[in-house]
Amino acid sequence: MSYQIISIAGLLYIIAMPLYIIYLLTKKDKIGYSATAALCIGILIHLFGFIQRFKEMYDINHSIIRSIPITNLYESLVFFVLCLVIGYLILEWKYGKKGFGVIVSIIAGIAIGLTELLGITKEVQPLVPALKSNWLLAHVTLSFISYAAFAISFVAGLFHILMISENRKSFKYILSTTILALMFFLILSVIIDMATRANQNSLKIFHSTLGNSSPFVVILSWSALIAFIFVFWRWGEVIVRIFTEFKIDANLLEDITYKGIAFGFPLFTIGGLVFGAIWADQAWGRYWGWDPKETWSLITWFVYAFYLHAKFIRGWSGAKTSIIAVVGFLVTIFTYLGVNLFLSGLHSYGSM
Amino acid sequence: MEKLKLENLNEKIWNFFASVDLAVALFIVISIAAAIGTVIPQQLEPEATIRFFSKFLSMDTSLKIHDIVSLLDLNNVYHSWWFTFLLFMFALNLIVCSIDRLPNLLKSYKLLPQALSMKVLESMPLKRQLILSDVSNLKEKVSETLERKGFYVIFFETPEGIQLHAKKWSKTRLAVYLTHFSILVILAGALLGTFFGFRGHMNIVEGTALDFIISDEGKTIPLDFQILCEKFEVEYYENSAVPKAFRSYLKILEKDKPMMINGKETVILEVNEPFSYKGFNFYQASYGFQPTEHAEFRFTFFHDNNKKIPINVKFEEKVRIPNSSVLFSVIDFSPALGIDEEGRLFNMTTDMINPAVLVEFEAQGKKTQQWILKKIPQTWETPYGKLRFDELWGAQFTGLQVRKDPGVPLIYFGSILLCIGLFVSLFLRPMNYFVIIDKNKVIFYSPTLKGKVTIEKELNEIIKKLKGEEK
Incomplete structure (x- = not known):
């Protein structure tokens, strides 16, 4: 089955994370290459799985355009990871820097982990009539490519904030180290959740840590989380030092933050908002209806419009703009996952 | 004052x-x-x-x-x-x-370019200087390198040497205003739709016609034509309750006469495939179960020599099976017949997932009953011949979404402008360099730090080229 193949790719992405960390700490080129190799092999397996899934869907739908596997939450998460890792590998190849491979592999790992832990179906499902449209391909692929671009700008923006913060008391420093700590905790929790699962049905996010039935484990997990935040806060400069040693400077990070948004924003506008509106117009008879998904897409759009105006008209630079980029991606995540999990609306194909 | x-x-x-x-x-x-x-x-x-x-x-x-x-x-x-x-x-x-x-x-854009003073140049945030040993044709070399990169180059003679202005994509600054204008177009379209458009729905039962729309605000909006739903059907995926497609077969009636639409009398309306008539747009939106007086069960009887004879009956109406004295009637109906764990029959939903009829036969005073399921051919065999249950017609309504919105063309036009404006303003950013050539010294100035990494990269390439040609 295609999802088993994709799980193997997910495993490789998770393996890439410690490899990148070891590389950054030891500076041994061989380990750096093996980390990149893990991602590259992961992508090849992922693409193979993607094609397998396409074939499985084609057997049901008999239409090439409508068999691209991007029709439910599982497939979209997987497609997001595919775009993210490919985007990162292009960046690594272009700039020759492996600095934030760690965080990219963490995001990829969390996304693949969520497909296991949210209890969503991984089976190939037949298309419901509303999704039978050629706009599906254009709308969904462009949206997720832009999400991946926003993710890369988030990673670069986060490190940019950390790089230029003056001391441990500054808001920038606390913000960036806390988010990094939360991401490390989340990926570890996801890994432990998957490693300790008794059976498929008992799977739930945080079931082995913050949401465990034993109060002891819960207290331990919370303490671990706080310890993570403290450790990142206390030794955050180590990251700055390592980045400096690898000649990743604040300017480069700011530039990548901007490029991610400059690339993602037009794609999001055309694919997410415009194509979405056209499709809604054809399927539901209205181009805009303040559905939660539509509304949150507009909010995402406003946040990134804010970024561009602050940068180009107001002449903001440095931490202020990068914080907007970080907030922008958090809003993007809510638009993508939060709306499906917490709010109801017409985009229910993406729910569980 | x-x-x-x-x-x-x-x-x-x-x-x-x-x-x-x-x-x-x-x-x-x-x-x-x-x-x-x-x-x-x-x-x-x-x-x-x-x-x-x-x-x-x-x-x-x-x-x-x-x-x-x-x-x-x-x-x-x-x-x-x-x-x-x-x-x-x-x-x-x-x-x-x-x-x-x-x-x-x-x-x-209309201003004639003028040489800048050294003071202005020195205040620019980016400066790169290089000394070359070969000074022949330096001016040509620099301008050629820049022109090859797509720049438009002009020269000035100044006391400090030759001043060179290189510009690329300077007109793309206008794209920002195109983007802003497009948003205004979209807002205007939305305004037009709010004041001169409306949305509503029609629920038309199979076999009936309607000549009014219920608007979203609950008002009745009369139409000067009628829409007749001849037939409505839902297709399901095999062995599944997931609908594959649903469609209405509609006719537009003007004074009880069907109109030709795209050369056909019957319009087939499906999800994602709307049609429009007289400025109204119709969308297949929903459906539901609603039994009516005129509902009829449609069967096909297979006669001995495999001749197919259609039989339509109303609920509990007694009809003779062709060429026999046997009477049959429908005494029960289930849109989605299922069997529970204890083998009892029950109805799952009102969607026609697995339509079935309970038929009663009456032969020489003896009554027998049998379930006939549309999707299971084995159940079509009866003691009196093969009787296929085709459909229950007239018991479902089709839910149409109706809209009239004169603002839509503006929305589409604005969206196209928005995409063009954004792509041009974000992908083709204007570039400017000022260069001073003084004997063997070449100084590059950039008036902006926006995209500093890119600018530095490009400058490095230019400098490398100039130096490379020297060797």
Whole structure:
């Protein structure tokens, strides 16, 4: 089955994370290459799985355009990871820097982990009539490519904030180290959740840590989380030092933050908002209806419009703009996952 | 004095509406307002709001909150006066900002370029200097290298040497205004739709015609034509309750005469494939079960020599099976017949997933009963011949979404402009270099640090080329 193949790719992405960390700490080129190799092999397996899934869907739908596997939450998460890792590998190849491979592999790992832990179906499902449209391909692929671009700008923006913060008391420093700590905790929790699962049905996010039935484990997990935040806060400069040693400077990070948004924003506008509106117009008879998904897409759009105006008209630079980029991606995540999990609306194909 | 004050005030108001601060403030305020609308239920009935808040708060507090919510229209955010006001401010901001800035930009294109003083050049944030040993044709070499990179180059003779201006994509600054204009077009389209358009729905039962629409506000809107639903059908995936497709076979009747649409009398309406007539757009939206007087069960009887004879009967109506004395009638119907764990029959839903009829035969005073399932051929065999159950016609309605919106062409036009504007302004950013060539010394200046990494990269390439040609 295609999802088993994709799980193997997910495993490789998770393996890439410690490899990148070891590389950054030891500076041994061989380990750096093996980390990149893990991602590259992961992508090849992922693409193979993607094609397998396409074939499985084609057997049901008999239409090439409508068999691209991007029709439910599982497939979209997987497609997001595919775009993210490919985007990162292009960046690594272009700039020759492996600095934030760690965080990219963490995001990829969390996304693949969520497909296991949210209890969503991984089976190939037949298309419901509303999704039978050629706009599906254009709308969904462009949206997720832009999400991946926003993710890369988030990673670069986060490190940019950390790089230029003056001391441990500054808001920038606390913000960036806390988010990094939360991401490390989340990926570890996801890994432990998957490693300790008794059976498929008992799977739930945080079931082995913050949401465990034993109060002891819960207290331990919370303490671990706080310890993570403290450790990142206390030794955050180590990251700055390592980045400096690898000649990743604040300017480069700011530039990548901007490029991610400059690339993602037009794609999001055309694919997410415009194509979405056209499709809604054809399927539901209205181009805009303040559905939660539509509304949150507009909010995402406003946040990134804010970024561009602050940068180009107001002449903001440095931490202020990068914080907007970080907030922008958090809003993007809510638009993508939060709306499906917490709010109801017409985009229910993406729910569980 | 008075006049001066007034002018001063005017200017202040103008600058306020032209400012990017207002734009940024509106981004934030509109976002927060829109977000509130996705959390608080957007329903006008007080119960909805109270039920929502009583999930987290006590009943008393919820009732009090409801008062605030309805006072501020928080249960109808997107159509409230203050949200409309915010959007109006947004539009005004866009208009004033463009009027404020665009003429200056256009003027700057018309200005004849002039040599800059060293003082201006030295104040630019980026400077790179290189010394070359070969000074022959240096001016040509530099300009050729820049021109090959797509720059437009002009020269000035100055006391400090030759001053060279290189420009690329300077007109793309206009794309920002195209983007802003496109948003205004979209807002205008939305406005047009709000005032001159409407949305509504029609539920037409199979075999009947309707000549009015129920609007979303609950008003009845008469049509000067009728829509007849001849047939409605739902297709399901094999062994599944997931609908594969659903479609209506419609006819437009003008004075009881069917009209030709695209050369055909019958229009087949499906999800994602709307059709329009007289400015109204019709969308296949939903369906439902609604048995009526005129509903009839449609069977096909297979005669000995495999001749197919259609038989249509009403509920409990007794009909003779062809060439026999046997009477049969439908005494029960199930749209979705299922069998539970104990082998009992039950009906799953009102969707026609597995339609089945209980038929009673009457032969020489003896009565027998049998379930005939549309999807299971084995059940078509009866003691009196093969009887296939085809469908129950006239027991479902098709739900059509109807819309009339003269603003849609503007929305599409605005969207296209928006895409073009964004792509040009973000992918083709204007580039400017100023170069001083003084004997064997070449100095590059860049007036901006936007995209510093890219600029430095390009400068490095140019310098490498100049040096490379030297060797």
